[in-house]
Amino acid sequence: MNLPHRISKAWVACTIVCATGCPDPGFTAPQVLGGVEVSADTLNHGKLVYRRYCSSCHGTEGEGSRLSGGGKAPRNLTSGFYKFTSVRGDGLPTDEDLTRVIKRGLRGTQMPGHDLPDEDLSAVVQYLKTFAPRWQAESAGEPIVMTENPWKGDRMSAITRGYEVYHAEAQCWSCHPAYAHPDQLLNMSRELDLRTGEKPRKSLKIRENTDHSRLVDTRYGKVLPPDFLSDRLPAAQGRAGLYRAIAAGIGGTPMPTWVDRLSDRDLWAVVHYVQELVRLRGTASAAGMRYGLPAAVKAVSGTTAKPPKALGQGN
Ligand code: HEC
Numbered sequence: 001m002n003l004p005h006r007i008s009k010a011w012v013a014c015t016i017v018c019a020t021g022c023p024d025p026g027f028t029a030p031q032v033l034g035g036v037e038v039s040a041d042t043l044n045h046g047k048l049v050y051r052r053y054c055s056s057c058h059g060t061e062g063e064g065s066r067l068s069g070g071g072k073a074p075r076n077l078t079s080g081f082y083k084f085t086s087v088r089g090d091g092l093p094t095d096e097d098l099t100r101v102i103k104r105g106l107r108g109t110q111m112p113g114h115d116l117p118d119e120d121l122s123a124v125v126q127y128l129k130t131f132a133p134r135w136q137a138e139s140a141g142e143p144i145v146m147t148e149n150p151w152k153g154d155r156m157s158a159i160t161r162g163y164e165v166y167h168a169e170a171q172c173w174s175c176h177p178a179y180a181h182p183d184q185l186l187n188m189s190r191e192l193d194l195r196t197g198e199k200p201r202k203s204l205k206i207r208e209n210t211d212h213s214r215l216v217d218t219r220y221g222k223v224l225p226p227d228f229l230s231d232r233l234p235a236a237q238g239r240a241g242l243y244r245a246i247a248a249g250i251g252g253t254p255m256p257t258w259v260d261r262l263s264d265r266d267l268w269a270v271v272h273y274v275q276e277l278v279r280l281r282g283t284a285s286a287a288g289m290r291y292g293l294p295a296a297v298k299a300v301s302g303t304t305a306k307p308p309k310a311l312g313q314g315n
Pocket residue numbers: 049050053054055056057058069071072073074075081082083084085098101102106109110111112114124125128220234
């Protein structure tokens with residue numbers, strides 16, 4: 001994309017006055033957004049950036065577009081709900097969160113990355129807050145701070161534990177795919193019962209087609225959560241990105257804030273496990289991960305779990 005790299009203040013003023021034919025004074029007074037005062041100059045500058053790069057998808061008044069994409073359609077920015085943040089659940093994002101999404105875009109959606117000068121990015125971040133009344137009433141949430149990786153030097157054990165947490169404690173497969181056969185899901189849940197001193201359960205409610213994601217209802221419409229072995233993740237990049245997404249959860253969707261539900265060690269274990277799935281995405285080894293741990297981990301940890309015969313693996 002050829003993006004002009006500077007939007008001058010003079011051009012801002014001129015366009016606001018002339019482009020619409022009638023004099024539009026633009027913003028004449030500062031506004032308090034998310035508890036912070038933002039100058040009229042910044043908002044006018046942000047409006048220009050927005051009109052140039054964003055309104056074709058998000059609408060001149062931030063109303064979004066429902067034409068295509070279901071829950072991944074260009075966002076209605078008046079709702080004040082955001083998915084990819086560093087804050088718990090539905091909390092309002094930090095400026096860094098918004099800047100990250102705008103700069104990098106969201107993979108697998110129409111939202112492109114915008115490599116704009118910092119001045120333009122920070123202005124458009126402030127301007128988009130004017131669409132949603134939430135920003136007048138609330139402040140941004142408290143970002144979750146990433147803890148020190150407690151599994152340093154022992155990635156294989158982290159992946160093995162992450163595999164258990166993903167399938168037993170957290171049941172991430174109630175929305176994302178399971179990377180284990182239903183029999184293994186029941187076994188893992190029984191082992192969890194033993195660990196926690198419960199009577200081992202006899203059965204486990206398992207949805208159909210656990211080897212695929214389940215379409216979930218969200219504030220934005222229906223969304224298919226990613227299959228880590230085949231889909232690119234919309235926002236999370238690297239270990240820090242995965243930690244942020246899993247710890248904070250996805251705002252406006254049923255994906256919970258895991259930092260409050262899992263121990264630090266288990267949260268990190270899931271991060272390592274999902275990172276391994278992502279690393280193997282699209283490779284021949286990914287097929288082997290559909291029903292268990294990667295071969296490398298099995299070799300190290302001596303896990304003997306075999307893919308169940310019923311699946312016809314290797315036949
Ligand atoms: C080609 C279409 C397109 C353009 C241009 C576009 N967006 Fe988006 N944007 C989207 C789509 C689609 C989504 C929703 C993706 C989803 O929900 O998974 C989105 C989501 C967002 C979100 C919500 C992020 C979150 O965490 O939930 C923000 C904020 C946003 N866009 C801001 C902008 C800004 C600012 C610009 C201009 C600099 C812009 N977008 C340009 C399509 C676009």
